[in-house]
Amino acid sequence: MPFPPVTDEVVRRYDVEAPRYTSYPTVPSWTAEFGPAEYAAALERAGDPLSLYVHLPFCRELCTFCGCNMVVLRDRSQIDEYLDAVEAELSLLAARLGRRRQLAQMHWGGGTPTSLDERQIERLFRAIVARFDVVPGAEVAVEIDPTVTRASQIELMRTLGFNRLSMGVQDFDPVVQETIHRIQTVEETRDLLERARSLGYRGLNVDLIYGLPHQNATTWKKTLETVLALRPDRAAVYSFGYLPQLRHHHRLLPVAALPVAAAKLALFGMAYDAFEGAGYRPIGMDHFARDDDELSIAQAAGRLRRNFQGYTASPVAEVVAVGATGISDVGGAYAQNVRALPYYQTAVTEGRFATDRGIVMTEDDLARRDLIQHVMCHFQADLDGPAARRFAEELARMRALEAEGLVRVRQAAGGGVHVEATPLGRIFVRNVAAVFDAGVRKKGSHSKAV
Numbered sequence: 001m002p003f004p005p006v007t008d009e010v011v012r013r014y015d016v017e018a019p020r021y022t023s024y025p026t027v028p029s030w031t032a033e034f035g036p037a038e039y040a041a042a043l044e045r046a047g048d049p050l051s052l053y054v055h056l057p058f059c060r061e062l063c064t065f066c067g068c069n070m071v072v073l074r075d076r077s078q079i080d081e082y083l084d085a086v087e088a089e090l091s092l093l094a095a096r097l098g099r100r101r102q103l104a105q106m107h108w109g110g111g112t113p114t115s116l117d118e119r120q121i122e123r124l125f126r127a128i129v130a131r132f133d134v135v136p137g138a139e140v141a142v143e144i145d146p147t148v149t150r151a152s153q154i155e156l157m158r159t160l161g162f163n164r165l166s167m168g169v170q171d172f173d174p175v176v177q178e179t180i181h182r183i184q185t186v187e188e189t190r191d192l193l194e195r196a197r198s199l200g201y202r203g204l205n206v207d208l209i210y211g212l213p214h215q216n217a218t219t220w221k222k223t224l225e226t227v228l229a230l231r232p233d234r235a236a237v238y239s240f241g242y243l244p245q246l247r248h249h250h251r252l253l254p255v256a257a258l259p260v261a262a263a264k265l266a267l268f269g270m271a272y273d274a275f276e277g278a279g280y281r282p283i284g285m286d287h288f289a290r291d292d293d294e295l296s297i298a299q300a301a302g303r304l305r306r307n308f309q310g311y312t313a314s315p316v317a318e319v320v321a322v323g324a325t326g327i328s329d330v331g332g333a334y335a336q337n338v339r340a341l342p343y344y345q346t347a348v349t350e351g352r353f354a355t356d357r358g359i360v361m362t363e364d365d366l367a368r369r370d371l372i373q374h375v376m377c378h379f380q381a382d383l384d385g386p387a388a389r390r391f392a393e394e395l396a397r398m399r400a401l402e403a404e405g406l407v408r409v410r411q412a413a414g415g416g417v418h419v420e421a422t423p424l425g426r427i428f429v430r431n432v433a434a435v436f437d438a439g440v441r442k443k444g445s446h447s448k449a450v
């Protein structure tokens with residue numbers, strides 16, 4: 001299905017603040033009333049197996065587009081001190097989880113996990129497997145930045161048991177790269193991707209961003225062609241989250257060179273058509289995957305899910321996170337660790353969780369979360385009779401979106417209702433999902449829908 005035409009007027013109407021729904025309730029509604037004791041209580045309710053997220057914030061340099069929680073690395077000893085803390089946190093976590101120590105998924109993210117050298121990678125991995133059992137067939141994934149990653153690092157990781165790899169590209173255009181302070185050659189990217197492939201990594205992913213300063217149709221077309229020639233298994237094509245209030249280094253970017261909303265959406269449209277034309281399946285709002293990739297298979301089977309790492313095919317719903325800013329989704333609660341490294345390191349090495357904020361989900365939150373997740377993953381939601389009565393107000397708003405051409409709403413058996421996004425509604429899926437969000441009209445600081 002080709003990318004549908006979108007008028008400027010439609011862009012203006014729907015380009016409002018809208019969460020990306022990597023969580024629900026979204027981060028602005030979490031509070032500091034949720035602290036270490038509440039996190040410990042949530043861990044008592046954890047299931048088994050779990051997914052483990054490890055946040056490794058270090059990067060060699062600051063890329064000025066970056067919206068992630070990262071720290072520019074001062075020297076290598078800083079990483080060892082950080083790993084001392086992560087080990088301490090892993091011990092706290094394992095003690096609290098008792099016998100529930102199986103991991104069906106592990107993800108190292110950042111920052112740049114390959115800021116760790118080979119010794120540090122091995123040290124961290126051994127610290128994890130000394131406390132947890134990685135079950136056979138588990139998805140063990142890492143995010144890398146090709147500009148700082150050596151083949152020897154991904155070789156070691158493969159031997160340790162890593163089997164999925166995602167790499168940042170963003171854009172190959174030299175002017176864009178210079179502007180975002182991220183110089184990365186096609187050759188180093190290709191070399192690493194091919195090495196990863198020959199080592200047996202699966203689900204090889206590249207990240208691209210549309211809406212960066214100086215991107216235009218000509219340069220972007222070339223970037224897309226170059227990326228397609230690399231034949232990754234998947235691609236994430238993220239909308240640039242420009243957040244100068246939250247990420248002060250975004251103020252270093254030339255505002256006048258940022259594509260306006262309609263031009264930005266046109267760049268996404270180009271990516272959509274290019275990936276679809278090359279045989280990739282659109283997944284959720286911003287991913288593309290080959291037909292034989294797990295993401296495509298999960299989407300076709302209705303099992304795709306969304307978490308803080310984006311779209312996932314993993315059946316494990318509960319995530320425990322270690323590291324500064326790490327976010328856990330466990331025992332019916334979200335919990336985020338503190339950001340500042342000194343606070344994080346002191347707390348966990350003194351035997352306390354470093355939880356900074358979070359939320360215990362109510363039954364209402366969980367019901368809305370299910371609906372929002374389903375819309376974000378499958379562009380549709382099914383409400384049975386009682387749910388349709390309970391969310392009657394939301395369904396009335398859905399009818400208004402139906403009149404605007406974003407969704408189709410159909411009565412189903414037993415008083416139920418089926419909601420499905422149209423091709424236009426798929427583009428603005430965040431706006432459609434937001435109908436089920438009880439807090440979206442109250443809380444701010446989200447990025448725009450385009």
Ligand SMILES: C[S@@+](CC[C@H](N)C(=O)[O-])C[C@H]1O[C@@H](n2cnc3c(N)ncnc32)[C@H](O)[C@@H]1O
Pocket residue numbers: 059065066067068109110111112143144145146167168169170207208209238239240241242
């Ligand atoms: C933790 S980073 C990736 C790892 C590695 N540090 C790198 O830069 O290659 C994960 C991805 O988030 C995306 N990202 C970061 N900042 C973003 C922003 N402001 N807007 C949209 N996507 C962003 C990028 O595509 C990036 O590759």
